[in-house]
Amino acid sequence: xxxxxxxxxxxxxxxxxxxxxxxxxxxxxxxxxxxxxxxxxxxxxxxxxxxxxxxxxxxxxxxxxxxxxxxxxxxxxxxxxxxxxxxxxxxxxxxxxxxxxxxxxxxxxxxxxxxxxxxxxxxxxxxxxxxxxxxxxxxxxxxxxxxxxxxxxxxxxxxxxxxxxxxxxxxxxxxxxxxxxxxxxxxxxxxxxxxxxxxxxxxxxxxxxxxxxxxxxxxxxxxxxxxxxxxxxxxxxxxxxxxxxxxxxxxxxxxxxxxxxxxxxxxxxxxxxxxxxxxxxxxxxxxxxxxxxxxxxxxxxxxxxxxxxxxxxxxxxxxxxxxxxxxx
Amino acid sequence: xxxxxxxxxxxxxxxxxxxxxxxxxxxxxxxxxxxxxxxxxxxxxxxxxxxxxxxxxxxxxxxxxxxxxxxxxxxxxxxxxxxxxxxxxxxxxxxxxxxxxxxxxxxxxxxxxxxxxxxxxxxxxxxxxxxxxxxxxxxxxxxxxxxxxxxxxxxxxxxxxxxxxxxxxxxxxxxxxxxxxxxxxxxxxxxxxxxxxxxxxxxxxxxxxxxxxxxxxxxxxxxxxxxxxxxxxxxxxxxxxxxxxxxxxxxxxxxxxxxxxxxxxxxxxxxxxxxxxxxxxxxxxxxxxxxxx
Amino acid sequence: xxxxxxxxxxxxxxxxxxxxxxxxxxxxxxxxxxxxxxxxxxxxxxxxxxxxxxxxxxxxxxxxxxxxxxxxxxxxxxxxxxxxxxxxxxxxxxxxxxxxxxxxxxxxxxxxxxxxxxxxxxxxxxxxxxxxxxxxxxxxxxxxxxxxxxxxxxxxxxxxxxxxxxxxxxxxxxxxxxxxxxxxxxxxxxxxxxxxxxxxxxxxxxxxxxxxxxxxxxxxxxxxxxxxxxxxxxxxxxxxxxxxxxxxxxxxxxxxxxxxxxxxxxxxxxxxxxxxxxxxxxxxxxxxxxxxxxxxxxxxxxxxxxxxxxxxxxxxx
Numbered sequence: 001x002x003x004x005x006x007x008x009x010x011x012x013x014x015x016x017x018x019x020x021x022x023x024x025x026x027x028x029x030x031x032x033x034x035x036x037x038x039x040x041x042x043x044x045x046x047x048x049x050x051x052x053x054x055x056x057x058x059x060x061x062x063x064x065x066x067x068x069x070x071x072x073x074x075x076x077x078x079x080x081x082x083x084x085x086x087x088x089x090x091x092x093x094x095x096x097x098x099x100x101x102x103x104x105x106x107x108x109x110x111x112x113x114x115x116x117x118x119x120x121x122x123x124x125x126x127x128x129x130x131x132x133x134x135x136x137x138x139x140x141x142x143x144x145x146x147x148x149x150x151x152x153x154x155x156x157x158x159x160x161x162x163x164x165x166x167x168x169x170x171x172x173x174x175x176x177x178x179x180x181x182x183x184x185x186x187x188x189x190x191x192x193x194x195x196x197x198x199x200x201x202x203x204x205x206x207x208x209x210x211x212x213x214x215x216x217x218x219x220x221x222x223x224x225x226x227x228x229x230x231x232x233x234x235x236x237x238x239x240x241x242x243x244x245x246x247x248x249x250x251x252x253x254x255x256x257x258x259x260x261x262x263x264x265x266x267x268x269x270x271x272x273x274x275x276x277x278x279x280x281x282x283x284x285x286x287x288x289x290x291x292x293x294x295x296x297x298x299x300x301x302x303x304x305x306x307x308x309x310x311x312x313x314x315x316x317x318x319x320x321x322x323x324x325x326x327x328x
Numbered sequence: 329x330x331x332x333x334x335x336x337x338x339x340x341x342x343x344x345x346x347x348x349x350x351x352x353x354x355x356x357x358x359x360x361x362x363x364x365x366x367x368x369x370x371x372x373x374x375x376x377x378x379x380x381x382x383x384x385x386x387x388x389x390x391x392x393x394x395x396x397x398x399x400x401x402x403x404x405x406x407x408x409x410x411x412x413x414x415x416x417x418x419x420x421x422x423x424x425x426x427x428x429x430x431x432x433x434x435x436x437x438x439x440x441x442x443x444x445x446x447x448x449x450x451x452x453x454x455x456x457x458x459x460x461x462x463x464x465x466x467x468x469x470x471x472x473x474x475x476x477x478x479x480x481x482x483x484x485x486x487x488x489x490x491x492x493x494x495x496x497x498x499x500x501x502x503x504x505x506x507x508x509x510x511x512x513x514x515x516x517x518x519x520x521x522x523x524x525x526x527x528x529x530x531x532x533x534x535x536x537x538x539x540x541x542x543x544x545x546x547x548x549x550x551x552x553x554x555x556x557x558x559x560x561x562x563x564x565x566x567x568x569x570x571x572x573x574x575x576x577x578x579x580x581x582x583x584x585x586x587x588x589x590x591x592x593x594x595x596x597x598x599x600x601x602x603x604x605x606x607x608x609x610x611x612x613x614x615x616x617x618x619x620x621x
Numbered sequence: 622x623x624x625x626x627x628x629x630x631x632x633x634x635x636x637x638x639x640x641x642x643x644x645x646x647x648x649x650x651x652x653x654x655x656x657x658x659x660x661x662x663x664x665x666x667x668x669x670x671x672x673x674x675x676x677x678x679x680x681x682x683x684x685x686x687x688x689x690x691x692x693x694x695x696x697x698x699x700x701x702x703x704x705x706x707x708x709x710x711x712x713x714x715x716x717x718x719x720x721x722x723x724x725x726x727x728x729x730x731x732x733x734x735x736x737x738x739x740x741x742x743x744x745x746x747x748x749x750x751x752x753x754x755x756x757x758x759x760x761x762x763x764x765x766x767x768x769x770x771x772x773x774x775x776x777x778x779x780x781x782x783x784x785x786x787x788x789x790x791x792x793x794x795x796x797x798x799x800x801x802x803x804x805x806x807x808x809x810x811x812x813x814x815x816x817x818x819x820x821x822x823x824x825x826x827x828x829x830x831x832x833x834x835x836x837x838x839x840x841x842x843x844x845x846x847x848x849x850x851x852x853x854x855x856x857x858x859x860x861x862x863x864x865x866x867x868x869x870x871x872x873x874x875x876x877x878x879x880x881x882x883x884x885x886x887x888x889x890x891x892x893x894x895x896x897x898x899x900x901x902x903x904x905x906x907x908x909x910x911x912x913x914x915x916x917x918x919x920x921x922x923x924x925x926x927x928x929x930x931x932x933x934x935x936x937x938x
Binding site: 021032064154165259262272 | 457458460461462463465466467468471472473476478541545549553556557560561563572575580582583587589590593596597598600601604605
């Protein structure tokens with residue numbers, strides 16, 4: 001099957017490309033760790049209350065902290081290969097375990113926000129393009145410009161005031177009703193209502209980004225000859241926009257969506273903290289407050305890997321939209 | 329007749345310059361953005377004259393709503409501080425961080441982008457890898473990590489945002505350089521034996537600037553948003569008033585006094601909006617073909 | 622009765638009138654060539670017949686009768702029934718006139734399923750037949766190809782297959798071979814001519830290449846600056862062109878041998894450039910015309926019938 005071959009080719013290319021990036025991120029991560037004030041021995045000494053110079057030296061020897069930088073990098077890498085991101089003194093657990101309990105929540109939030117942003121961006125952008133220069137376009141342009149200018153977390157706060165405080169429709173804390181112990185459909189519904197506000201807050205800025213892009217891209221497609229070909233077949237204008245224009249217009253949108261994934265995940269730090277969402281972003285902030293740099297850098301590393309993984313998904317979407325990709 | 333033509337060409341060049349200026353003055357988007365922005369700049373400069381007392385001082389009854397007391401037009405917070413005075417002083421922090429970090433990001437991005445675009449080859453491959461690396465890392469987390477390495481002061485925050493935001497500029501400048509690298513005037517400069525540095529700085533860079541200028545306004549806007557997020561998370565200089573910090577402080581009173589979060593957020597939105605309008609306007613003026621409506 | 626009768630068509634763009642009072646007719650099964658320099662209004666005329674003008678263009682006068690019904694008075698929905706079924710279109714650029722993200726099979730099947738109630742499977746079988754009809758080798762395998770897999774000539778064949786899929790009565794071909802090399806050009810035009818005979822279609826062939834006209838058209842309409850200046854049967858036109866512009870066109874051609882091959886001719890070889898259709902009183906060709914008399918600049922010369930042909934120049938009649 002041709003489609004299968006193209007997908008396989010895309011996967012292979014992405015994987016080859018991602019390899020060096022992953023390595024680079026690990027090295028960057030290690031360098032930051034070196035720059036952090038204090039090392040693991042200091043952290044343990046502080047936790048223990050006090051330590052003599054001999055104990056410190058012994059600890060440093062045991063962690064390999066007295067070795068030259070390059071050896072330490074080697075050790076860091078070999079630990080990583082064994083999926084060992086270190087131990088958190090503050091949380092008293094392995095860094096990887098801590099992060100892994102938070103990862104699914106962040107993935108859920110990110111995927112929901114991204115889908116929401118893409119969906120709303122496509123709808124709003126298409127409407128703006130279809131009525132370009134007329135009042136629906138002008139009205140939505142103002143909305144989009146505002147969304148583009150408002151901090152996402154503030155949008156979240158205002159949404160809390162409206163939907164949680166004034167109207168009482170939606171919850172604004174955590175990712176489920178604590179202590180309710182719902183099961184089955186009730187659990188899914190409970191999770192879903194908890195997801196609404198954080199996802200909206202995280203998506204708001206990106207709705208604006210994608211709307212602007214879809215609008216420009218749809219207007220560009222209208223000028224193409226194949227649009228006249230489609231009209232000459234007697235197809236309905238709505239059908240032409242949906243089948244012929246949108247698919248072409250979405251190709252640049254997916255490219256940009258891939259470039260914004262890092263920003264999206266970054267925005268999750270504030271939004272998760274704001275909504276008490278137990279994800280990696282909030283963990284990062286907890287780690288900063290606890291001065292637990294192993295956890296902080298672990299989050300940085302895993303978030304970057306998550307961005308790479310999400311980029312693979314975007315690349316596949318791109319290959320599905322554009323048959324010219326993935327062929328030799 | 330020949331001379332006539334030359335004069336004609338000269339005057340046409342002059343009138344083109346005039347048209348450019350008139351285009352700035354006629355573009356409503358640009359003008360709207362510029363006037364809001366000028367308002368904020370004026371406020372930031374005049375803050376000390378408008379509110380001579382320390383805005384951190386407790387001056388009023390706590391939690392006055394806007395309009396309750398004409399002396400405190402926008403009310404007071406839970407510590408009895410004047411909200412309007414804080415907003416005015418907060419303008420300084422936002423604009424300073426925005427401009428400083430954009431300058432840092434632009435400087436790094438232009439050096440990296442022009443080197444990659446001009447030299448191509450392995451330099452390009454290597455630098456673009458670096459760009460990709462920084463684009464893959466979640467920007468905001470990177471800023472947090474850098475701020476965590478040092479203490480959260482205004483300069484650290486500006487540096488961190490600058491260090492995290494250069495990749496976009498680098499990509500943009502690289503693309504410009506790649507298209508300009510082969511142009512006639514660069515070829516001519518090269519055949520005259522000019523050094524690479526001279527060609528990059530004097531020949532290509534001025535021609536590559538228009539999209540960078542547009543990007544600069546958007547970068548300042550994004551930096552203000554990032555700074556607000558950081559301050560909201562309490563990663564801020566405790567001695568400096570910032571809009572994000574005000575939102576963070578007001579959050580505890582979200583149920584009773586939501587104006588404490590609404591007002592500074594609106595200020596952020598207005599400032600960022602002005603910069604985005606300026607960016608959109610500049611884009612319409614500098615790249616007329618991108619105008620699609 | 623003629624299949625298509627365009628009567629007094631005038632099309633305006635903001636600040637410019639592209640077509641002025643154009644009238645011509647096409648009989649069933651006939652190939653009419655519409656000839657002129659680029660910008661003379663020939664493509665605009667063709668697109669008005671399908672009512673596919675750019676949004677800023679407006680038909681300000683005239684009627685377009687197709688089978689006796691005025692297309693300009695039709696509702697958009699009724700017009701969509703005509704497009705692709707009764708009248709179809711082939712555009713100039715095979716590189717851009719196919720949608721790059723849909724397979725060619727899907728793009729051809731689309732027009733069949735729009736106008737006929739057939740199953741997906743039946744439509745696919747029809748597409749294979751059509752691809753064979755336009756002589757695309759290995760049609761059953763090619764059907765799932767995307768436009769970027771095909772050469773320019775092959776893409777134009779796909780466009781033709783799409784255009785003839787529902788057996789239209791009229792095919793509008795807007796410079797169908799301009800973007801192709803000479804060999805491919807004659808293959809595609811031969812194919813088009815063959816299909817015209819087999820399917821009994823009329824063809825409105827828009828071109829600026831007199832060689833193409835001589836070889837494949839029955840009659841010719843010469844357009845200059847938005848107006849039709851001469852209409853004639855091919856034989857009469859090439860033996861005795863009447864309008865000074867037509868004479869200029871034929872005079873500008875280079876004979877490459879006894880077999881009268883015209884394909885090197887380009888219309889732009891007449892001295893001067895095409896005048897603007899707007900504003901000036903009198904004949905638009907007057908500034909370039911070797912036979913100009915003072916009267917030419919006073920009033921626009923009407924198209925005067927002369928038996929089988931018509932010409933808009935009182936000087937030569």
